[in-house]
Amino acid sequence: MMLGRLVTELLQVALLVGAAPLFVGWVRMLKCWTQGRTSASLLQPYRDLAKLFSKDVVLAENASWIFRFTPYLVFGTTIIAGAVVPMLTINLPLAPIADVIVLVGLFAIARFFTALAGMDIGTAFGGMGSSREMMVASLAEPAMLMAIFTVSLANKSTSLSHIAEVMYSGQSLLKPSLAFAFIAFILITLAETGRIPVDNPSTHLELTMLHEAMVLEYSGRHLALIEWAGMMKLFLFMALGSALFFPWGIAISDGPLEIAGAGIIILAKLAASGIVLVVIETGLAKMRLFRLTEFLGSAFLMATLGMLSFFILE
Template sequence: MTVNQIVMECLQIALLIAVAPLFVGWVRMLKCWAQSRSTASLFQPYRDLLKLFSKDVILAENASWIFRFTPYLVFGTVILSGAVVPMLTTKLPLSPSADVIVLVGLFAIARFFTALAGMDIGTAFGGMGSSREMMVASLAEPAMLMAIFTVSLVNQSTSLSHIAEVMYSGHAVLKPSLAFAFIAFILITLAETGRIPVDNPSTHLELTMLHEAMILEYSGRHLALIEWAGMMKLFLFMALGSALFVPWGIARSDSLLMGLMAGVLLLLKVGASGVVLVLIETGLAKMRLFRLTEFLGSAFLMATLGMLSFFILE
């Protein structure tokens, strides 16, 4: 482990923390353009976070330690996952410590505690949100793991850095299994980050909320941390998709210059993925909750077809 590697690791985490709100601002801006509304500033998410941080926390009387602990835990797990996903370089010192399966586990921990916190206060909406979120999770997680297994089979490793390196060397480009896994990954990303066909991130109507219903009771810095973690999760999924399917540009050494170029390329890639996200969101309407089984079922189908076509066709 060299000094450069540690610097890169820190840079990557800093990038994730700093740029995630900007990406959300970019997505909101694109969405406004697509719907011909006037846009807020690109930096509006930062201002929102700042405002929330300066406000007092209002806690319910019967809130337990779970409720107070959850925002920090969610924020922490997202940062930890951000340290594992190769964004700038594949030579991350923390990368060998966790593979993709652990990554899915980290997301699951965050979701588990958010669901607990949703039920902790004892309001009706919190419980409803938790049960909905867990329903979505129970359908999305198998599909996510299946898609990841397909990519791992093609690249013969579950380590993200190794997958990115093998994809980089170009042995695995034109493969139907990867195409299927990619489509499945897009569908799962929409579900996991709470975007439109599954959940509406900007809803204020309680009955349609999934994720928002769970965090309805949070305020002040707790809410800021959770919102920030949500933004980072969105950015992280884009970066994860880039590392798994289009890793071109990620540095394969620990040189800082290469890392810088990788950072610029990553921002371009993530920005472009934002355009795709907005196109999907504008083109589709939110689904009824009970149709989500079909949506996530088709994600599972895609991922499994990817795995089968690996065995049949390759």
């Protein structure tokens, strides 16, 4: 029994690691179509990763161990985060080691080290990226916490499996607080995963880079790990949104068929969320850095409103 659950856990991690580039390929493809361009193949992200892995690493002379350690930390931490978000089943054996607050903490530690790595070489770009990323994070992280606190309050738990279970049973349907929390969560997902209007993942223009500026000095397998972790993070946030707000379709028992079905359903949900993401990204322009305060402030406000409405109405 335990073995079966462990296999499910491994399957889930494999799904995250394996399907994240596919999801990014899908999003890029949709984006090309909406902008009237012909797109690369769905599998292009895999090819990019393979190319990076086969290249040698070029390090700056004064890079310290932090610079070399960070890619492994970021990649590994994202995998651990992926092991606790219910995607296939709510009975994940590793889910109790971390609740949703720990999950935010795991993303925070990856960001902490990425920001340090950005400052390690001592170029202006790296420092600029770190400084901006930490500014965005210091506004996005509290909003994220408030949004998930609202969900936790509505479901009386901070454990992700338990939240998914209660939501699945339909006890928390139609709560106004959840609507606020969901809007906030969408805004934060855009910020945390570095999408338009907060950051543009495909830019390398000096004045507009945030995340890309921090990792500008990376090359070879280090860059591949960071890129892959970024893809996994996007995938994870979509899966997290599904687990917190729309868990229907997830397996509640350990039957192999059910888990296979859950796998197909989660991929379908992700494909749909990719469409939403592309619609948002195509419809908006990237904001100026200091306009982000308003954007993230409204996410924070939405989440706090959600929590207030829980305290007052429910």
